[in-house]
Amino acid sequence: xxxxxxxxxxxxxxxxxxxxxxxxxxxxxxxxxxxxxxxxxxxxxxxxxxxxxxxxxxxxxxxxxxxxxxxxxxxxxxxxxxxxx
Amino acid sequence: xxxxxxxxxxxxxxxxxxxxxxxxxxxxxxxxxxxxxxxxxxxxxxxxxxxxxxxxxxxxxxxxxxxxxxxxxxxxxxxxxxxxx
Amino acid sequence: xxxxxxxxxxxxxxxxxxxxxxxxxxxxxxxxxxxxxxxxxxxxxxxxxxxxxxxxxxxxxxxxxxxxxxxxxxxxxxxxxxxxxxxxxxxxxxxxxxxxxxxxxxxxxxxxxxxxxxxxxxxxxxxxxxxxxxxxxxxxxxxxxxxxxxxxxxxxxxxxxxxxxxx
Amino acid sequence: xxxxxxxxxxxxxxxxxxxxxxxxxxxxxxxxxxxxxxxxxxxxxxxxxxxxxxxxxxxxxxxxxxxxxxxxxxxxxxxxxxxxxxxxxxxxxxxxxxxxxxxxxxxxxxxxxxxxxxxxxxxxxxxxxxxxxxxxxxxxxxxxxxxxxxxxxxxxxxxxxxxxxxx
Numbered sequence: 001x002x003x004x005x006x007x008x009x010x011x012x013x014x015x016x017x018x019x020x021x022x023x024x025x026x027x028x029x030x031x032x033x034x035x036x037x038x039x040x041x042x043x044x045x046x047x048x049x050x051x052x053x054x055x056x057x058x059x060x061x062x063x064x065x066x067x068x069x070x071x072x073x074x075x076x077x078x079x080x081x082x083x084x085x
Numbered sequence: 086x087x088x089x090x091x092x093x094x095x096x097x098x099x100x101x102x103x104x105x106x107x108x109x110x111x112x113x114x115x116x117x118x119x120x121x122x123x124x125x126x127x128x129x130x131x132x133x134x135x136x137x138x139x140x141x142x143x144x145x146x147x148x149x150x151x152x153x154x155x156x157x158x159x160x161x162x163x164x165x166x167x168x169x170x
Numbered sequence: 171x172x173x174x175x176x177x178x179x180x181x182x183x184x185x186x187x188x189x190x191x192x193x194x195x196x197x198x199x200x201x202x203x204x205x206x207x208x209x210x211x212x213x214x215x216x217x218x219x220x221x222x223x224x225x226x227x228x229x230x231x232x233x234x235x236x237x238x239x240x241x242x243x244x245x246x247x248x249x250x251x252x253x254x255x256x257x258x259x260x261x262x263x264x265x266x267x268x269x270x271x272x273x274x275x276x277x278x279x280x281x282x283x284x285x286x287x288x289x290x291x292x293x294x295x296x297x298x299x300x301x302x303x304x305x306x307x308x309x310x311x312x313x314x315x316x317x318x319x320x321x322x323x324x325x326x327x328x329x330x331x332x333x334x335x336x337x
Numbered sequence: 338x339x340x341x342x343x344x345x346x347x348x349x350x351x352x353x354x355x356x357x358x359x360x361x362x363x364x365x366x367x368x369x370x371x372x373x374x375x376x377x378x379x380x381x382x383x384x385x386x387x388x389x390x391x392x393x394x395x396x397x398x399x400x401x402x403x404x405x406x407x408x409x410x411x412x413x414x415x416x417x418x419x420x421x422x423x424x425x426x427x428x429x430x431x432x433x434x435x436x437x438x439x440x441x442x443x444x445x446x447x448x449x450x451x452x453x454x455x456x457x458x459x460x461x462x463x464x465x466x467x468x469x470x471x472x473x474x475x476x477x478x479x480x481x482x483x484x485x486x487x488x489x490x491x492x493x494x495x496x497x498x499x500x501x502x503x504x
Binding site for chain 4: 185186189193195196197198199200201202203204205206207208209210259260271273277280281284
């Protein structure tokens with residue numbers, strides 16, 4: 001999955017998909033950027049205020065941290081509190 | 086189950102039944118007596134030396150102690166180390 | 171070392187089949203943990219649950235959980251299935267089978283697996299209630315386990331503050 | 338409070354049936370502990386096990402174990418079967434099902450039940466080995482779990498000294 005210049009494609013699930021009204025959004029920020037910067041950008045979108053300031057984020061299907069870097073082509077997902085089992 | 090005068094009927098299982106060559110023996114002691122006294126009497130019988138000095142004993146299907154009293158008519162069992170499960 | 175079996179499934183979980191997967195002549199103890207949909211949560215009458223996952227990552231996390239347990243407890247046999255989709259009360263959402271020569275290890279393995287899955291696997295559940303309402307369940311809320319549905323903003327903000335970045 | 342089900346059985350244990358016994362709409366977690374005959378014990382190749390019990394007392398102890406767990410963990414559902422007779426490798430000797438709204442309680446209940454059964458129930462097992470030999474298993478022996486058969490007197494005396502009176 002590659003981002004277009006000036007945006008990062010983000011997968012959404014469960015309550016966050018409901019918040020944005022979509023299972024996928026383009027964050028108004030270009031890669032490379034940090035996870036923290038990506039979340040800040042997402043929070044400016046309609047529905048974005050419903051995201052916590054520091055949500056769980058996965059990059060390339062692995063749990064990430066706020067200071068991790070996102071590169072062009074990374075698979076990025078913002079993840080609501082998990083409730084499996 | 087009642088004991089004849091001068092003897093207490095004792096149930097045996099597993100390795101203890103093998104030791105005495107029987108699943109039941111008459112201990113040469115009359116009730117009332119203590120569990121400890123009963124075991125001493127059992128150990129004088131053929132095969133009795135294979136009993137530990139303080140084996141597990143159940144009286145009326147409940148775990149007992151060495152100083153517990155055995156009355157006429159009690160169901161008494163001498164119990165090898167348990168290995169269920 | 172036995173390769174663990176893990177899967178996300180969309181049809182009913184066959185517990186006997188998972189039990190078979192961890193059975194072996196050198197196994198002396200098998201434990202099964204089975205999660206089911208119950209009819210009451212946080213005081214509300216539940217009629218069913220929709221399970222949703224970030225499939226590719228959830229599978230990867232299940233595999234990691236299982237591999238880490240096998241690395242720590244050599245020779246343990248593990249089989250794990252998590253169901254997705256809509257389940258009614260009484261249906262099985264997750265089943266974990268663990269087999270080992272020794273019971274302590276089989277018991278530990280299944281306990282560790284369910285705790286790790288609940289902590290790490292990107293899977294969510296939306297509870298449906300008898301009154302027609304529904305909620306995405308949020309276990310990070312100490313108040314009771316349930317996060318009100320997304321339209322109730324105040325509670326969402328509370329949940330948001332409670333959520334922290336995982337490493 | 339749900340009355341626990343316990344039984345000594347002489348035919349194969351039906352695990353699915355035990356699972357059903359503890360299933361209920363208010364149950365969110367079911368744990369199953371399954372003990373099986375394995376092909377190796379204390380370094381010897383095992384071909385099968387004869388299980389023997391002091392039936393009346395064993396049933397009473399199983400009932401006591403289950404009742405004490407239910408008293409400590411209200412609303413836990415318990416179903417326990419222990420098999421007696423001759424079992425071959427792979428067969429199930431004991432199965433314990435526990436169901437509760439909360440997984441921690443279901444897990445605890447099955448752990449406590451198997452530990453208490455092994456400690457308290459007057460049940461014995463005679464292991465048969467590939468070389469034709471056999472032993473009554475003695476878990477009180479720290480050396481390894483197996484008491485040599487009754488004809489080997491020295492080891493018997495050692496086991497005897499280790500055995501202490503239970504209260």
